[in-house]
Amino acid sequence: MSEYKGIKGFQVQTRTEDPTDGIAGDFYYNSTTGQFKTVNTGGAPIGAWASSNNMNSARFLQGGAGASHSAALVFGGRNPGLSPGPNVVLTESYNGSSWSEVADMNVAAAYWAGSGTQTAALAVGGSPPATAGPTEEWNGSAWTAKNALTRGSATPQAATYGMGNGTTTSALFYGGDEGSNSQQRTEEWDGTNWTEVGDLNTGRGYGAGMGVNAEAALCVGGLSYPPGNLSIAEEWNGSSWTEVGDLNQGRLLHNCCSTQAPSGNSIVYSGRNLSTNASFALTESWNGTAWTEVADLATARRAGGGGGVASSAIMSGGSPTGSPPYSSSNVTEEFTAADFQIKTVTTS
16 A cells, blocks of 8 residues: 655645644644645635724725735825815825825826735826826825827727726736727736737726736726626636636626735625616626625725735725715725635545
8 A cells, every 4th residue: 555655755744733824735633623724826715804093084086006015106096085086196105003104196087997916006087088198106105197008099988897807017008988988908018018918808997906927917897888787707818818707797897916926826806786876786706707795895895905915915095886976985995815724624
């Protein structure tokens, strides 16, 4: 009979307690409980939302960026109660416990597609349409205007309400909305210029996008015409989009983030139900194949600022309501999920 050592090259470890840190694939025997256990990949299904300190300025329809819920950035947005308003240039930085106001943007706009980190972020395609698809780059201390989207020079409104992902040197902007015409167009950013690449299969605006650069992305949900919530998700492989598993709940004006989109470890949260005008607290997790509903936000909202990764995400601001007079929130919540989970080995 073969032994574990002969197969794997080492003996099964014996521990008196489960580890507080681990590497996926580890296998051991817990002598206290008398059980064999494995260390598996963790992520969103075992995470939870927790409240944190509020932003200084309430707003909705803002852009967001950041590598975790301990290093995040929100910028622009809308608050009808602020002067000069309603669109703002305000930028706030989050250190994991409190928000600090930093340098203003150049353009007062809402509906920014944000990507990047707290110290190197990209804001693309803000609204109103008169801004014609602006691009601004954040270096950790100031915003700099960059080349606009190519579509903006011909059709300004087509450069608004789209989605994006990536870094300051490798990013995508896709979709958009022209009133009754949902955009399929995708543009790629190389750090200097935008270039048109492969179209989405389903045109949409007001959706969410995630991915680490211009070579891999996931576009989820949104609004398409005739008007309706989209549950469709599409995956970008660097040259074309392919439809993958649908969300359980179609939505628009939601947030998302990812550790390794499109292959897995991604979450979508918040949003609006177009048919009922209700805001969502729902969070769904993507494992590369299917979506699973996980922990809900404490406060249902749409059009907030998101950022981080699937195991360390943030939701800031947004609007709990969807009819005038719109209410602006400054509420912050953090999503935390372990990078690993321990499972007991069973024989049945």
